[in-house]
Amino acid sequence: MTEVVFPLAGKRVMVAGHKGMAGSSIQRRLSSEGCEVLTADREDLDMGRQVEVEEWLAATKPDALFLAAAKVGGIYANSTRPAEFLHDNLVIETNIIHAAYKGGVKKLLFLGSSCIYPREAPQPIPEEALLTGPLEPTNDAYALAKIAGIKMCQAYRKQYGCDFISAMPTNLYGPGDKYDLENGHVVAALIMKIHAAKKAGAKEVVLWGTGTPLREFLYTEDLADGLIFLMKHYSGESHVNLGTGKEHTIRQLAETVAKAAGWEGSFVYDTSKPDGMPRKVMDVSRLAALGWTAKTRFEDGIKSAYDWYVANKA
Numbered sequence: 198m199t200e201v202v203f204p205l206a207g208k209r210v211m212v213a214g215h216k217g218m219a220g221s222s223i224q225r226r227l228s229s230e231g232c233e234v235l236t237a238d239r240e241d242l243d244m245g246r247q248v249e250v251e252e253w254l255a256a257t258k259p260d261a262l263f264l265a266a267a268k269v270g271g272i273y274a275n276s277t278r279p280a281e282f283l284h285d286n287l288v289i290e291t292n293i294i295h296a297a298y299k300g301g302v303k304k305l306l307f308l309g310s311s312c313i314y315p316r317e318a319p320q321p322i323p324e325e326a327l328l329t330g331p332l333e334p335t336n337d338a339y340a341l342a343k344i345a346g347i348k349m350c351q352a353y354r355k356q357y358g359c360d361f362i363s364a365m366p367t368n369l370y371g372p373g374d375k376y377d378l379e380n381g382h383v384v385a386a387l388i389m390k391i392h393a394a395k396k397a398g399a400k401e402v403v404l405w406g407t408g409t410p411l412r413e414f415l416y417t418e419d420l421a422d423g424l425i426f427l428m429k430h431y432s433g434e435s436h437v438n439l440g441t442g443k444e445h446t447i448r449q450l451a452e453t454v455a456k457a458a459g460w461e462g463s464f465v466y467d468t469s470k471p472d473g474m475p476r477k478v479m480d481v482s483r484l485a486a487l488g489w490t491a492k493t494r495f496e497d498g499i500k501s502a503y504d505w506y507v508a509n510k511a
Contacts, residue, residue, distance in 0.1 A: 199430040199488045203261070203304050203360070206231035211259035211302075213237075213244065213293055214266030218373040218417050219308060219366070219424075223263050226421035235259050245285070250292045254300035261304045261428060264293050264346075272335050272405075272473050274380040279338035286342035294349045298359050305361040306428050307350050309343040309436060311413075311479055312336045313365060321442060321480040324365075324435055333474045347436050354434055364427055367440030367479050371417030371498065372505045383447065384414060384499070387454045388506050395460040402455075402462060405470035408448035413440050413478040416498035419491040426489045437484050441491045444478040453496055457503040 210227060214220035215236040227234050235257050242253045244266055268285040275282055290307065297305045314322045315330030327347070332340045350361035370384035378386055387404075394402045423439045431437060445453070451464055481490075493501075 201429050202432050203429055205261065205425070205429060208232045208260040209235055209258065211235040211254075211257065211262045213262060213264050217265060217267075217269070218369060218371065218375065219420060220263070220265035221373040222371065222417040222421035223265060223424060226418070226425055230425065244289045244292055247292045247296070250296040251299060254296045254302065258300065259302055262293070262297050262302050262306070263424065263428070264290065264305060264307045266293070267308070269339075269375070269382075270380040271382050271386065272471055275336035275339050276334075276471070282336075283338040283342050286339065287345060290342070290346040290349065294346070294353060294361065297361070298353050298357055303360060304428065305350065305359070306424060307346045307361065307363040308424070309347055309363055309365040310339065311365055311367045311438070311440070311477060312340045313343050313347070314477075316474055320476050321478045322438070323480040324438055324483060327436070335471055335473050351434055360432055362427065362431055362433065363436035364424055364439045365436050365479070366420055367413040367415045367438075367477075369415055369417055369420055371502050372509075373417065374502065376506060376510050383412070384450065384454070384502060385506075387451050388458075388503050391451070391454050391458050391460050392503070392507065392511055394462055395458050400462045401465050402451070403465050403467050404447065404451055405467055406447065406472035407468055408446060408451070408464065408466050410447050410472045410474065411444040411476040411478060412447065412450070413442070413444050414450070414495065414498070415440050415491060416493040416501070419493050419498075423484065423489055423491065426487075427484075430487060435483075437487075438479040438481050439484060440479045440481050441495075442479065442481040443495070444476070445495065450499075453499045454503060456496075457500040
């Protein structure tokens, strides 16, 4: 096991974006670390306002900060509302990173996204592939904002000596996901579609695209465990990929959700809708070398996500 360079026990730890899927999982996982968790609701702190962010951090004085706050969405949302995804994410991350520096936050972990990598990146994608080619057009605005966040952490480390690090999670799913057919991620959308088909007794479900793109999926509880591992054990300039290193086609994902739901219909493919990148799986060897790997089996995670949706959202 890698040496603990930043113990969390006894620290004041802020989770920015604590109500989102990533932030809520971080908050749950921190409960076993012996630290004081700080959060701020939107009515108490507008992260789009620099002065408010600086004042809040000055008043609460967190030792560490997980920057999980972001505007997120699936292919449709990213491709039809690029200005929002670029502007809102740039504002949030620049406000928080700069205020963390001014407020003396000792360690910050910024959450990026695997969409930062070029469309034609080598597969599995190593960290070194960043900025080596054109981005996937369907989510380039979001990707550019996330790249800026990584570069900010590196710049503040270089100029001011801040211990700011970045992690690049792959496609996430699990409790707290955004269940929205137009604006949500693919796992949540498929859970909604297949559960609705089961309830209605429908024999077919329409899938966007061809069903052939390869994707990597990370259960949100594994995400939180990996992020806390990095916060405690990693202090480097490079961002670190956070995923499983295993890939599944969209068709396989749909079939796994169908099995979890107990639905036995068939799938129809709407090829007028975009596939996005043909393949996207990350090289997670750097994180594995540090001593961490994801633990949740794909089938078990999908079953847990489906059960959570039925209990909490359906």
